[in-house]
Amino acid sequence: MVNATIDRIPVSVPEGTSILEAARAAGVMIPSLCYLKELNEIGACRVCVVEIEGTQTLVPSCNSPLQEGMVIHTNSPRVREARKINVELILSQHDGRCSSCVRGGNCALQAIANDLGILENLYPVQAPPNDWTRSFPLYREASKCIKCMRCVQVCDKVQGLGIWDVEGTGSRTTVDVSRNRRIAEVDCALCGQCITHCPVGALRERDDTARAFEMLADPELVTVVQVAPAVRAAWGEAFGLNREQASTGRMAAALRRIGFDYVFDTNFTADLTIMEEGSEFLARQKNLNYDGRPLFTSCCPGWVRFAKAHYPALVSDLSTAKSPQQMFGAVAKSYFAEKIGVTPEKVRCISVMPCLAKKQECALPTMQDAGAGQDVDLVLTTREMTRMLKSEHVRPELLDEEPFDSPLGTGSGAAVIFGATGGVMEAALRSACFLATGSNPDPDAFAEIRGEKGWREAQFSLGGDTLRVAAVSGLGNADRLIRALLHGEVQYDFVEVMACPGGCAGGGGQPICEGCELAGERGGLLYQIDAANPIRFSHENPEVQRLYQEYLGHPLSERAHHLLHTDHTA
Ligand code: HC1
Ligand code: SF4
Secondary structure (H helix, E strand, O other): OOOEEEEEEEEEEOOOOOOHHHHHOOOOOOOOOEEEEEEEEOOOOOEEEEOOOOOOOOEEEEEEOOOOOOEEEEHHHHHHHHHHHHHHHOOOOOOHHHHHHHOOOHHHHHHHHHHHHOOOOOOOOOOOOOOOOOOOOOOOOOHHHHOOOHHHHHHHHOOOHHHHHHEEHHHHHHHEEEHHOOHHOOOOOOOOOHOOOOOOOOOOEOOOOHHHHHHOOOOOEEEEEEEEEHHHHHHHHHOOOOOOOHHHHHHHHHHHHHHEEEEEHHHHHHHHHHHHHHHHHHHHOOOOOOOOOOOOOOOOOOHHHHHHHHOHHHHHOOEOOOOHHHHHHHHHHHHHHHHHHHOOOHHHEEEEEEEOOHHHHHHHHOOOOOOOOOOOOEEEEEHHHHHHHHHHOOOOHOOOOOOOOOOOOOOOOOHHHHHHHHHHHHHHHHHHHHHOOOOOOOOOOOOOOOOOOOOOEEEEEEEEEEEEEEOOOOOOHHHHHHHHHHHHOOOOEEEEEEEOOHHHOOOOOOOOOOOOOOOHHHHHHHHHHHOOOOOOOOHHHHEEEEEEHHHHHOOOOOOOOOOOOHHOOO
């Protein structure tokens, strides 16, 4: 252990601990901008500088290890002055029009500048011009980039994609798409992790709220909204609501306040996905020509984009079942439109997703089967939904709870855990077990596949057969798993892949909390919601059963194939 004092507080930490982490452990919060624990410890912004008694120079605390006997001052006059100058210099290259910035009020740079009492920009602002493809679901404003490198590191080290890099030299140094490419030309998975790790507003989703408001204002249209499983675990963060206040009932009420005609739950079609994918899996296992390669889940469009770009030979092993989002669109514009007696052309299907890749998934030509424009017309991220509620001055905490509409508003506990890594696999196994044996397993029989580790595996017995399954989250982990599979180092029957670390709970469209990684906590909440649901199995969802009785027939029927499956060729 190393013993030292930080701001007169004695500290004792393991050798190698940075001054910044040692200070945080002692309750001393040293401000930082570029720092991301274990990912970006480059000391680039120099906001976290501290003074070591007896030395002349200030050091960045994020990458300077605490040493025996050090006496550290984190807020001395020298430190304060240097920190202030460093932030003023950063501001001189930053478009600081905070009132029209999506991160206004939730920006690390704004907060630090305010904390340091910087009330005017001393230096002329020289920010690079913005030059970006506006139609792309990921939007970048170069004029706001502070070159902290967080996006570069998350994309490289966690996702293994290398989309971003430092470009230019001297005062023209900036971060841009690597190797001078355009964003639409590179294999960006659209996971959005660069956005949730950007401390300012340099990265965000394409804003589709104006289009959503237009649809809501058109009296000729029937607007139908679906809300993804993981959204319910996070939307309240943007309003500072506690867990009880941030209920699905209040979210449904709030969405009705801004004008949606029908408020439905993607959980309904998550259950439907399980019926189709579970049946597909069992059929594949029985198939004598089955080549022994695993079936991969396909509900995460970030993963599907990655697979198409990096492992095209594996695309035929993706489940043909569409994602719950796309099944919802297909069912809303066929079965539901028919039920309420409107033509599908009049229906506008809008999703609220924790995800950017869903904005691209809904536009794929292979996802349009209901015959009326796009099956899903528009995707909003969780952040866009909360911005819309705020712009309409909705105060969710003041609303009474309201149920989702019927018949696409009921979901099982198995459906809600889709939003956490391993949840799709667990939900599928619960129902596959029933389909294979005719009786329900203990709903928690497959809990071994839960957890926060990026790559987990388990073996289960299913109708006398041993099943080898794995769940990975984060594309770097997915890449490692696929390489191990291709080298014969591991063998699985069924693999769940989610592009975002922790699954959709940690999705790139979720509310941003500076310095927090909330996927695990949000995922835990989804498991609690599952445990409290009286229905724990997708095949017991009464509205899904009714959909089969009234419309689809049975899983993998011709109509189910037409509406609910795809070949991932686009
Ligand atoms: Fe997801 Fe899914 S779990 S992919 O993360 O399969 O986005 O939540 O909606 O479609 O259900 C996202 C979440 C979501 C789909 C479901
Ligand atoms: Fe989107 Fe979820 Fe996949 Fe992330 S894990 S890319 S949020 S579907």
